[in-house]
Amino acid sequence: MTEPRPAFTPDRVSHLELKPGRFWPMGATPDAHGVNFAVFSANATKIEVCLFTDDGRTELTRIALHERDGDVWHGHISGIGPGTRYGLRAHGPYEPENGHRFNPNKLLIDPYARRIDGKLRWSKALNGYHVGSPMGDLSFSTRDSAFAMPKCVVVGDDGFDWKGDRPPNIAGPDTLIYEAHVKGLTAMHPQIDPSKRGTFLGLASDPMIAHLKSLGVTAVELLPVHSFVDDRFLVERGLRNYWGYNTIGFFAPEARYLDRGEISEFKEMVRRLHAAGIEVILDVVYNHTAEGDGFGPTLSFRGLDNASYYRLAPEKRHYINDCGTGNALDLSHPAVLRLVMDSLRYWVEEFHVDGFRFDLAAALTRGPHGFDSGFLDAVRQDPVLARVKLIAEPWDVGPGGYRLGQFPHPFREWNDRYRDDVRAFWRGDDHMLPGIAKALLGSPEIFDNGRRPATASINLVTSHDGFTLADLVSYREKHNEANGEGNRDGHAANFSDNLGIEGPTSDPVIRAARGRRQRAALATLFFSQGIPMLLAGDEIGSSQRGNNNAYAQDNETGWVDWKHADEGLLSFTRRLSALRQRYKVLSQRNFLHSRPRPTDGLPDLEWWHPEGRAPTDADWHNHVQAIGAIVRASAETIRDSGDEEVFALFNAGPAREVILPPGTWIRVLDSANPDAPEKPVAETYKAAEQAVLLFAHPET
Structure with a gap:
């Protein structure tokens, strides 16, 4: 971004003028005369804005915000503008035993900073307490942390030309999500300009868009792109926080994914993906921050108002840790909820993103009296968020935190029950027929409530968290x-x-x-009701060498391995996606319950035993390793859905003869023979071991 102003130097400090300003909008907002600052803190006694030279190394002045409306401190500083580097300092009681950890010696990141410049330099000076003191976190550090801190940057209107950009607005049944890491997806792609690999622009490059389009992808779900920091213990081991679940700035794009350092690059990525009909969904981490527990660094929220931002134990000194990361944000506090809502709207309005996947979403619904609906209600009533996709990871690590199926419409949910049952079925575990049947139907026993659609289930066999598909069949242990x-x-x-x-x-x-x-697992994913999510790299057999927690592997272990791509698997995955689009009954909005359809009286679903009959109760409870399903349009479908029907067979056991349902069928797909063309079949078919078969009637 071009900064239309002279360099900020010491001689300009005397020309600065402070006026009362406004208590809204939050953060640093430039205008024709200067910058308005608005900062929340209910318990501080003074808030200061610290201005720095353009290289961020020298603090030139501190200006106290004297005005206060409610709990928002504010002031307008003339003589500065976009591009100004700044930080905050907060004065107040340092009383960890009462929940307060104010320390004006610590430079703080503005929670509303639109851009964060520079890297965090790990130092004991970052801690609010004196490291090594026998008093622990009850001691007080007098060391200044500014030298070790990245700086906030005032951001103005960049004049980005969206060129008539419009959101693709892909319907649920037509959605195919591709979960990817911005850097990991592109770092080793041979056809992407090396200077663009690992960046937003690399993800939006022609080769990558062509690949996504060839797979039928309609949405990329990006691992965290909000500004985050590398954990100290990782840095000391020579590692990095690769995944990015260590957020420190909810409004600033992560600088390591920028090619030229301009946040407009994110907009360019979204615009290019939208032009290709691909939505952008962000994995967002509003459940905790990078500050850790009471022995972690003071970077922003802790220093501004620890008692307001975080959920604290009853004795106030320690943090509730339902996220397993040392702290949990308190979204039951109005200012914290506002921060999250402002952030969500900002990414939709300013960056045109199409949805969000909420990491550890159960933690967002916790309050002082258990789970409450404050966050969910706020999101559901918001007119800006009404059109975007909302996806919950429906659990956290706290007590009672597993809440699959309990998020209301329009939230969709990551379905780990689907993941585990599909994996267990194809591994050959005993008595998995009921589990695989539920999975194929989009888990109606979990999601068919409150008028939720079948697309409430985000179906996944793999994700960033766990084995890749290639490793799932290559490793017994992590x-x-x-x-x-x-x-x-x-x-x-x-x-x-x-x-x-x-x-x-x-x-x-x-x-x-x-x-x-x-191939069988992929075919199951694409032939199940619900929304399929494909992990980047699974379509080409990418491996992490058995690492099922590559959060710190910002290297060839964690990156997609394009060099050794399995072209046959890629071709097969493309074919699966095309078949899902071709046969609409494989992806419906309404659940299937074997109910008769008003148009023809036929059930919308019939289970089929390979011996040529309906399964008995005994079949469902015995160790049967194969099941078939005749799938038609749901009985709840209002429009005339025609007479399309398919027959799918899932055989996790040895090769066996299958008697097909009555009628004339063509074999559309045999996952054990992926290159076989479509062909008419007789009344029986020899299903290979570990195979998925799809049959359809000849097209008229």
């Missing part, structure tokens, strides 16, 4: 040694199998078996 935590981190229950040998192998039998299982 191998996270590179994370430096003694392989104690990451989930132990992966429902995975190595099919004979742990890790890579040249054995053709094992490699073939792994390929069959990968």
Whole structure:
């Protein structure tokens, strides 16, 4: 971004003028005469704005905001404008035992900063207490932290030309989500300009858009892009916080993904993706911040008003840790809820994003008396957020935090029950027929309430958190040694199998078996009701070498491996996506309950035993490893849905003969023979082991 102003130098300080200003909007807002600052703190005794030289190294002046409306401190400083580097300092009681941790020696990031410049330099000076003191966090540090802190930057109107950009507004049944990391997706892509790899512009490059389009992707769900910091313990090990779940700025795009350092690059990415018909969904972390527990650094919220921003234990000194990260934001506080809502609206209005995936969303609904609906109600009534997609990760690590199926419309939810049951079925676990049947229907036992659609279920077999698809069939145990935590981190229950040998192998039998299982799992994902989510790299067989928690692997372990892409698997995935689009009954808005349709009296769903009959109660409870389904348009579909029907068979066991339902069928897909063309079939069909079959009637 071009900064239309002279450099800010010491000689200009005397020309600055402070006026009362306004208590809105929050943060630093430039106008023709200067910048208005508005900062929330209910318990501070004084708030100062600290202005720095353009390189952020020298603090030139501190200006106290004398005006206060309610709990918002404000003032207008003339003589500065866009591009000005600044930070905040907050005065008040340092009484951790009462929940207060004010320390004016610590430079603070404005929670509403639109741009954050520079890297955090880990130093003991960042802590509000004296590190090493026998009093611990009850001691008080007098060291100034400004030298170690990134600086906030005043942002004005960049004049970005959206060129008539409009949101794609993809309907739920037509949605295919592609979960990706901005850097990991593009860092090793051979066709992307090396200077753009790892950036927003690289993600929006022609080769990447072409790849996404070829897969039928309608939405990219990006791992956190809000400004975040690398944890100290990772830096000391020579690692980084790769995933980005360590947010410190809810309004600022993460600088490491910028090519030229201009936040307009994010807008350019969105505009290019929208032009290709692809939505942008952000994985957002409003449940906690990068400040950790009481022994963590004082970077922003803790120093501005610890008792307001965070959920504290009854004795006030310690933090409630329902997120497993040391702290949890208190969204039951009006100012904190406002911060989150302002952030969401900002990304929709300023950056045109199309939706959000809320990390540990259960934590956002916690209050002093348990779970409440304040956050959910605020989001659901907001007119700006009315059109965007809202996705909840419906759990946290606190008591009673598993809340799958309990988020109201229009929230959709990550369905880990689907993930585990699909994995267990294809691994050959006993008695998985009921589980796979529910999964194929979009888990109606969980989501068919409150008039929620079948697309409430976000179906996933893999995600960033866990094994990749290739590793799911190549490793029985996690191998996270590179994370430096003694392989104690990451989930132990992966429902995975190595099919004979742990890790890579040249054995053709094992490699073939792994390929069959990968294709079967992908076919299950694409042929299930609900919204499928594909993990970036699974379509080409990318591996993390058995690491199921690559949060710190900002290297070839965590990046998508384009060099060794499985072109056959890629072609197969494209075919699955095309079939899902071709046969609309595979992706419906309404649930299927085997009810008769008013148009023809036929049930919208019929389960089919491979022996050519309806399954009995005994079949459902015995160790049957194959099940078929005749799928038609839902009985609840109002419009005339025609007579389209498909028959899908899922065989997790050995090869077997299958008697097809009555009628004339063509084999559309056999996952065990992925290159086979479509062809008419007889009354029976030999289903290979570990295979998904799709049949349809000849097109008239």
